[in-house]
Amino acid sequence: MARINLDDIRHAYMASPRGDGDFALKRVHHTFDDGGAYALLGPSGCGKTTLLNIMSGLLKPTEGKILFDGRDVTGLSTEERNIAQVFQFPVVYDTMSVRDNLAFPLRNRGVAPDEIERRVAEILEMIGLADRAGQKARGLTADDKQKIALGRGLVRSDVSAILFDEPLTVIDPHMKWVLRSQLKELHRRFAFTMVYVTHDQTEALTFADQVVVMNDGEIVQIGTPEELFERPNHTFVGYFIGSPGMNVIPVDVEGTTARIGAHRVALPGGAAIDAGARTELGVRPEHVRIGNQGIPVQIDRVEDTGRRKIVHALLDGRQIAAIVPEDAGVPAEPRVTFDAAGINLYANSWRVALGPAEEGARP
Numbered sequence: 001m002a003r004i005n006l007d008d009i010r011h012a013y014m015a016s017p018r019g020d021g022d023f024a025l026k027r028v029h030h031t032f033d034d035g036g037a038y039a040l041l042g043p044s045g046c047g048k049t050t051l052l053n054i055m056s057g058l059l060k061p062t063e064g065k066i067l068f069d070g071r072d073v074t075g076l077s078t079e080e081r082n083i084a085q086v087f088q089f090p091v092v093y094d095t096m097s098v099r100d101n102l103a104f105p106l107r108n109r110g111v112a113p114d115e116i117e118r119r120v121a122e123i124l125e126m127i128g129l130a131d132r133a134g135q136k137a138r139g140l141t142a143d144d145k146q147k148i149a150l151g152r153g154l155v156r157s158d159v160s161a162i163l164f165d166e167p168l169t170v171i172d173p174h175m176k177w178v179l180r181s182q183l184k185e186l187h188r189r190f191a192f193t194m195v196y197v198t199h200d201q202t203e204a205l206t207f208a209d210q211v212v213v214m215n216d217g218e219i220v221q222i223g224t225p226e227e228l229f230e231r232p233n234h235t236f237v238g239y240f241i242g243s244p245g246m247n248v249i250p251v252d253v254e255g256t257t258a259r260i261g262a263h264r265v266a267l268p269g270g271a272a273i274d275a276g277a278r279t280e281l282g283v284r285p286e287h288v289r290i291g292n293q294g295i296p297v298q299i300d301r302v303e304d305t306g307r308r309k310i311v312h313a314l315l316d317g318r319q320i321a322a323i324v325p326e327d328a329g330v331p332a333e334p335r336v337t338f339d340a341a342g343i344n345l346y347a348n349s350w351r352v353a354l355g356p357a358e359e360g361a362r363p
């Protein structure tokens, strides 16, 4: 397994890029630690696949270098980098049996026959195809073929890294959950360096130790699922992660007070904000309390999700959401307060530290 450094990577698909807007990846400078489980998470078109293909060697970046354990591999192919890659749609040999599809990458590398047998049996068990090991891949469903493709990515234990590009898209929901748990278990056992591309936050948050959130060709935050949830570095992370996403409310900041129209919210600390910066308060629906105290709101609608209720309300003419327990009542003249621990402040969309205890927030 390898530590992977992306050293000032930029990539444009056009021949003579001029401005930032011409780059699919604007600037990525990051280290993937040896043995780490990472997810690249972001909306369609933000550059996840581009970044993954640059790591695997399918794509050469316009600018920057890729280092594996300190060695420059920018000019090397996927095979020379010793990368296993699993794509969104199955890449399997139709005329080979399920077993031979899995054994193929090992035979190619001259692995001893008894070791091949042991590894293949283990992977067959994991992907749930042990009973069809002798069957040709041709007759199988897309779902089963993708399980073979996944198995082929996992069968070698000597790879530098395993890269997954939305590998569970064609898998049915129950099996998705099973395979994701098994990937996690496999990571625990063998400490592979794994990078997993997805636009699905549940998939990212359950698979990865570190989630790399991308937007518009940039990494906007790297953190544990908890960090992304509690301290979104950028308002985009706040919106994108969580259901519903974070409430982002324009405010004017004076010392340790944020003003929303005529209303005031006490901040947990003061902040150094550049003059003229656009300031917003970010608070997750989980940290909004509805009761008889605080800022008056008008209830717009209430969604009952079974175990909890999502209350959509208007605060100073803006939509906000609050998550309340299933049995919680809403007063006739409702007001809201925000948990101090759940308050984040943003200047020009980037989080600013509140009070002396917090470090600077921008990566």
Ligand SMILES: Nc1ncnc2c1ncn2[C@@H]1O[C@H](COP(=O)(O)OP(=O)(O)OP(=O)(O)O)[C@@H](O)[C@H]1O
Binding pocket: 013, 024, 042, 043, 044, 045, 046, 047, 048, 049, 050, 051, 199
């Ligand atoms: N071969 C290509 N030629 C030109 N532009 C491309 C090419 N591949 C991707 N792009 C553009 O680069 C940007 C990033 O695309 P990329 O596929 O990396 O995003 P993504 O986050 O993986 O999206 P998705 O989840 O839809 O696959 C997009 O604007 C896309 O249109």
